[in-house]
Every structure is written in structure tokens, then in C-alpha cells.
Amino acid sequence: MDWMEKELERLNDASLERLLRGSAATPQLPGYTLRGERLLLNLASNDYLGLAQHPAIIDQMRETLLAEGSGSGASRLVTGNRWPYIVLEERLSRWQGSEAALVFANGYMANSGVISALVGRNDVVFSDRFNHASIVDGIGLSRAEHARYRHNDMEHLEALLNKHQDKRRKLIVTDAVFSMDGDAASLVKLAELKRKYGTMLMVDEAHSGGIYGECGRGLCNELGIQHEVDIHMGTFSKSFGVYGAYVCGSRTLIRWLVNKARPLIYSTALPPSIVTGIAAALSLVEAEQWRRERLFSLSASFRSRLLHAGFKVGTGNSPIVPVIVGDNEAVLRFSKALERKGIEAVAIRPPTVPEGTARIRFSLTAAHSDKEVNNAAEIICATGHQLGLIRR
Incomplete structure (x- = not known):
């Protein structure tokens, strides 16, 4: 079964190996996740209406x-x-x-x-x-x-x-x-x-x-x-x-x-x-119609902030806001840098998406506050600039 090890090495060299992301517990607060002893703002969940802990x-x-x-x-x-x-x-x-x-x-x-x-x-x-x-x-x-x-x-x-x-x-x-x-x-x-x-x-x-x-x-x-x-x-x-x-x-x-x-x-x-x-x-x-209204308001504001900063952002009005980076290694660096700054944002790479379109798939939830989303957008934009992913 040596072929498995060789193929895994190839995936790792291409920044394509997938790893299970562990957390110490389920999210302690809606919109957050606990990783180790750190509470991260979760911008990678599909819990769009914030009901997972209702x-x-x-x-x-x-x-x-x-x-x-x-x-x-x-x-x-x-x-x-x-x-x-x-x-x-x-x-x-x-x-x-x-x-x-x-x-x-x-x-x-x-x-x-x-x-x-x-x-x-x-x-x-x-x-x-x-x-x-x-x-x-x-x-x-x-x-x-x-x-x-x-x-x-x-x-x-x-x-x-x-x-x-x-x-x-x-x-x-x-x-x-x-x-x-x-x-x-x-x-x-x-x-x-x-x-x-x-x-x-x-x-x-x-x-x-x-x-x-x-x-x-x-x-x-x-x-x-x-x-x-x-x-x-x-x-x-x-x-x-x-x-x-x-x-x-x-x-x-x-x-x-x-x-x-x-x-x-x-x-x-x-x-x-x-x-x-x-x-x-x-x-x-x-x-609870208010959950949908809040979700769309947060998503529109967040998407607008990232577009204005110069990121290549996917179209649409859904709570899924992909930022296209392109390079596999660069998107992993971006994801890890955001995690260090308190944001859970997962890198998505081929074959999940086409070659050359590696991205951070941000997704919002109605459980997030305006302040949390605005602060996150500011951190994301600053980090993108520091890594050379956008130009001001």
C-alpha cells in the first residue's frame, strides 16, 4: 500500500492535502467556535440562521x-x-x-x-x-x-x-x-x-x-x-x-x-x-422572518466591504461570500493568518473548486452582530493587504 503514502506526499507538496480540523468542544456561543483554548469568530459555518444552539x-x-x-x-x-x-x-x-x-x-x-x-x-x-x-x-x-x-x-x-x-x-x-x-x-x-x-x-x-x-x-x-x-x-x-x-x-x-x-x-x-x-x-x-432579514443585511455589508478593499469576490446576494485567491499555498497562508487573528475561515482548494480558483469561503449567520462582522471585515482586509493579496 505504498502508493497511498506517495500520493499523500504529492498532495502535501501541492498544498492540497486535507486535514481534519479538531476543536475542544462544540461552539460555546452562537457564531463562534472553540479551537484549543481560543474562541474564534466562525465565518465558515453553514448555520445561516443561527439555529444550531437554539x-x-x-x-x-x-x-x-x-x-x-x-x-x-x-x-x-x-x-x-x-x-x-x-x-x-x-x-x-x-x-x-x-x-x-x-x-x-x-x-x-x-x-x-x-x-x-x-x-x-x-x-x-x-x-x-x-x-x-x-x-x-x-x-x-x-x-x-x-x-x-x-x-x-x-x-x-x-x-x-x-x-x-x-x-x-x-x-x-x-x-x-x-x-x-x-x-x-x-x-x-x-x-x-x-x-x-x-x-x-x-x-x-x-x-x-x-x-x-x-x-x-x-x-x-x-x-x-x-x-x-x-x-x-x-x-x-x-x-x-x-x-x-x-x-x-x-x-x-x-x-x-x-x-x-x-x-x-x-x-x-x-x-x-x-x-x-x-x-x-x-x-x-x-x-422568524427577522433572521432572514438580518442575514441578508449582514451579508450585503460584508460583501461590500471586501469588494471595496479590492478582493475578488464572488457574485450573488447569499450569505456565502467567496474570496478568490487562486494559489493553493497563498490561500492556506491567508486562512492561517486569519485564525491567528481570531477568525475561523477555511481554505477551499481543488478538487472542490476548479484549478487556479482556491479561495476562502466566508459564510455569515444571523447570530453574528454588526460589530462582529464589521471588525472581521477590517481584519480580513488588513490581513489581505499584509500578505500582498490586495493593493490599496
Whole structure:
């Protein structure tokens, strides 16, 4: 197995080796993380609405844990489909205005399971080049042809749709908000192409659910195209502050997935305490509009400060604010310098992002204060200048 050591040495030499980042405990304050004995302002979390430590969620999970036990005991198709699942899925379908809903263990399993259940040999999936790895892997598992279109390039997509009109089943799949770039998909145009070419349309709202739309229903809802989407997927590990994922759609779709989605069929069900925690989070997501308003205000201010300083910042209005550095070693230096100054900001490198686009992926949360975000922006700009990443 010497080949492993050689490949790891190559990754290390190219500043591409990944390491598990340890912390002494879970964050002690919303918006912060404890690393060793140092409390760092967390600008790398997906806890967009600041719900991960909400007392109402924790209390509900504790109550269910004591009443129902620590685990579900089996897959959902055996004995793991406990009562909290039924209650939650009914609420999710009402929230999204769909006929039915289905909860998965996590987003990766949802995407890989749904795509591989919907298409196979002789079919084709049209996928944005910047889609999440779980979508890419789901397409690979399906054995369908993978037609990748250039990021948000609708002309390229339409050319591919024309080319593959002879395929049996056709699926367009996209992130709503792209996790490493923070920009949004051209969802209105995608819905138009879906109608024109008779394809299925699947949208992953992992980084937009809870943030956009009425009651946090997502970007498809905000744009008024939610009923054009055949497969609406989202996660509970980001804006909801818990864990898991869901798929909403027609009753026929959900029946099909129960019978064909292998990650659902062959995985142990989520513990009941997690499921009731999600339900508690859903109530907060629906009711507390102020969290979304605060998040967008902080994100706009932070993005503006970094752009004005001269950083190359990704487009969009989401709480994901990527600063493109380019060089792998330089982005690691930037990340470590910010950590020394009290900011948790993680370097993102290939293959997660394309070669030559290594970046710091900043992400904000409604739990941050104006003062914290302003101070962080000042430190980031000063550090970028000291490292020669920007010129004043």
C-alpha cells in the first residue's frame, strides 16, 4: 500500500492535502467556535440562521431522546419509521405546497438516492458544472449519460438538450445556490427549458432553503416556479441547524423513491430525537422572518466591504461570500493568518473548486452582530493587504 503514502506526499507538496480540523468542544456561543483554548469568530459555518444552539430545538430533542431512546433501531422500511417521521413529512409537504415529502438521513444520500432512482442506462442527466459532489456521484451511480453544461450557461444547456432528444428519460438537476460560489442558478430559464424539452427538473435547495422565499420555502418559491420543479430537495443541516434532508414532490414520486432509492431503503433511519428537532427548527424557520432579514443585511455589508478593499469576490446576494485567491499555498497562508487573528475561515482548494480558483469561503449567520462582522471585515482586509493579496 505504498502508493497511498506517495500520493499523500504529492498532495502535501501541492498544498492540497486535507486535514481534519479538531476543536475542544462544540461552539460555546452562537457564531463562534472553540479551537484549543481560543474562541474564534466562525465565518465558515453553514448555520445561516443561527439555529444550531437554539434552546427550543435542544429541549425538544432532549425530551424525545428520553421518551423514545437514542436510536431508531432499523431502516424506515423495517421498524425505523417512527411517529416523528410521519408528523414531519406531513408538515414538510404543507410547507412546500407539495403532495408528499420524504426525509433522508442527509443531503448526500438524498441526492445520490434520488438521481439513481430516476434515471439509468439510456437516460441522460443535464448538470451544471458547479453542482455539488453528491449530485455528480448520484449521476455516476445511475449509469445515465452525464451531460455537463457550463456554469449557468443556458445556451450551452439548450444545445445539449437538442443533442440528446433521443434519450428515454431526461433530467435537469441544479443547485439553487452554489455552495462554493454563493451565486444562484438561472431557475426561471431552467423551468422554461424543462417545459420546452419535456424533461424532469430537480433543484437542490441545500444552501437556499430557510433563507429565501415566503416562510423560508426557498429560492424556487421566491421566484414563483416551485410548481415547475418535479423534485424539490433540501437539507436540515444548514439553515435548520440540525441534520438530515428532505425531498418534496408528487405522491407518485415519493412512492417511487420509497421503492427505488437505495440509500433510503438500506440505511438505518434517523433517531426520533433528530426528527423532532427538525420539526422544532421548521417552526422557527417559518415564523422568524427577522433572521432572514438580518442575514441578508449582514451579508450585503460584508460583501461590500471586501469588494471595496479590492478582493475578488464572488457574485450573488447569499450569505456565502467567496474570496478568490487562486494559489493553493497563498490561500492556506491567508486562512492561517486569519485564525491567528481570531477568525475561523477555511481554505477551499481543488478538487472542490476548479484549478487556479482556491479561495476562502466566508459564510455569515444571523447570530453574528454588526460589530462582529464589521471588525472581521477590517481584519480580513488588513490581513489581505499584509500578505500582498490586495493593493490599496
